[in-house]
Amino acid sequence: MELDTLLMTPGPVHLDSDVLLAGARPLSHHRTNDFSPVYEDCVAKLKKIFGTSQKLYLTTSSGTGVMETAIANLFNEGETVLTVDTGIFGQRFSKxxxxxxLKVITLKCDDGKKVRVEQIAEALEKNPEISGITVTFNETSTGIRNDVKAIGEFLKDKGKIFITDGVSGIGALPFKMDEWHIDVAVSASQKGFLTPPGVGMIALSEKAWKKVETVKCHGYYFDLKLYRDNQELPIPAYPWTPAINVMFSLQVALEKLERTGMNNVYAHYEKLAGGLRAALKALNLKLFTEEEACSNVLTVFYTPEGISPKEIVAEMRSRYGILIAAGQAQYNDKVLRITTIGAIGERDLIGTIGLLEMTLVKKGCLKQAGAGVAAMMEYFLKNER
Ligand SMILES: Cc1ncc(COP(=O)(O)O)c(C=O)c1O
Known part of the structure; x- marks a missing residue:
């Protein structure tokens, strides 16, 4: 039987059909009053989720494009940045x-461990020339949720630009850019915003914007001064041709998130992640991430001895139509990653864990299936909302 693949990967995530169908609407022209309200509405709704009343621009790109936009607009050649490495997306900022x-100083954290404020303090003391710091809010390769609130509090009067990669975190985890003293936050449409890929987002504090005005942007397409000029036109616009149909989908997804209420969305993911971790515990599958840094976006865990993550992923996909993810880069051969965000619920998690158990039994890594699903159901019943 041919089945649609259920995406249990940490982005892109499984999407609702009404969001997908919104993108199939006939296009409107991006310099008209037909499109402008869509653009403005997306920006206004996103500002609420980012927790900012400051500047926010959209780009036609995936997450890496807005990471690049941040660096290209905020720093002059030769300036020094501190990049925190809790996984491959931290490393991406270094690259x-x-x-x-730029001169890059990397703060490499231990495997599975979040960055501590003291580590950042020490790096700044040793290298006072650092003018910016990058931290991944939710590190999708390792399942680490970094405490950007505490880091922002520490950095608030240090005169540095604090950049947060919120590509997989914002929209899925509570985030308060202004309150947490974050200067630049970036994200993209395909994860917490429950939309197809194609729209990047970058928000900037007043302090960050003052810096942007002193920097000659490295490049033209992502020069934020052009985005500002266009957004301030009588018909607010995007400087180039935007991803119009992705924005149609984004608007519908944001309306749905607003109707649900973001606190309910975050609580839903928290419950799914709690259920998943209860199942893994029952199956004696060890978490890769230290407990206090475990994120509700995804859970990363070691595969049982004697089987490669890729083998499990391949079997679950080809036999059962469920795609989970192996690790990335150096973690490729060690861990599996299962998401708990997207247009998904208990049915999807119970199915995924049940089928993971069946896969492990067939591969000879588990004697009997059922303990994981039983623990998960018990957790969901206890935490029924
Ligand atoms: C935390 C994080 N940052 C950056 C990226 C890069 O985003 P993209 O693949 O959309 O370019 C990803 C994508 O998985 C991510 O999870």
Whole structure:
């Protein structure tokens, strides 16, 4: 039987059909009054979810494009940035900064561990020339949720630009950019915003914007001063041709999130993640991430001895139509990653864990199926809302 694949990957995530169908509407022209309200509405709704009343721009790109936009607009060649490495998306910021010929100091954290404020303090003391710091809010390769609130509080009067990669975190976890003293926050449409890929988002504090005005942007397409000029036109616009149909979908997804209420969305993911971790515990599958840094976006865990993550992923996909993810880069051969965000619920998690158990039994890594699903159901029943 041919089945649609259920995406239990940490982005892109499984989407609702009404969001997908919204993108199939006939296009409107991006410099008209037909499109402008869609654009403005998306920006206004996103500001609420980012927790900011400051500037927010959309780009036609995935997450990496807005990470690049941040670096290209905020720093002059030769400036020094501190990049926190809790996984491969932290490392990506180092690569982008190096590509723009910045000096990069990397703070490498231990496997599975979040960054501590003291580590950042120490790096700043040793290297006072650092003018910006990048931290991944939710590190999708390792399942680590970094405490950007505490880091923002520490950095607030240090005169540095604090950049947060919220690509997989914002929209899925509570986030308060202004209250947490974050200067630049980036995200993208395909994860917490429950929309197809194609729209990037970048929000900037007043302090960050003042810096942007002193920097000659490395490049043209992502020069935020052009985005500002266009957004301030009588018919607010995007400087180039935007991803019009992705924005149609984004608007519908944001309306749905607003109707549900963001606190309910976050609580839903918390419950799914709690159920997943209860199942893994019952199956004796060890978490990769330290407990206090475990995120509700995804859970990363070691595979049982004697089987490669890729083998499990392949079997679950080809036999059962469920896609979970293996690790990335150096974690590729060690861990599996299952998401708990998207247009998904208990049915999807119970199905995924049940079928994971069946896969492990067939591969000889588990004697009997059922303990994981039983623990998960018990958790969901106890935490019924
Ligand atoms: C935390 C994080 N940052 C950055 C990215 C890069 O985003 P993209 O693949 O959309 O370019 C991802 C994508 O998985 C991510 O999870």
């Amino acid at each position: 982008i900064a190096e590509a723009f010929r």
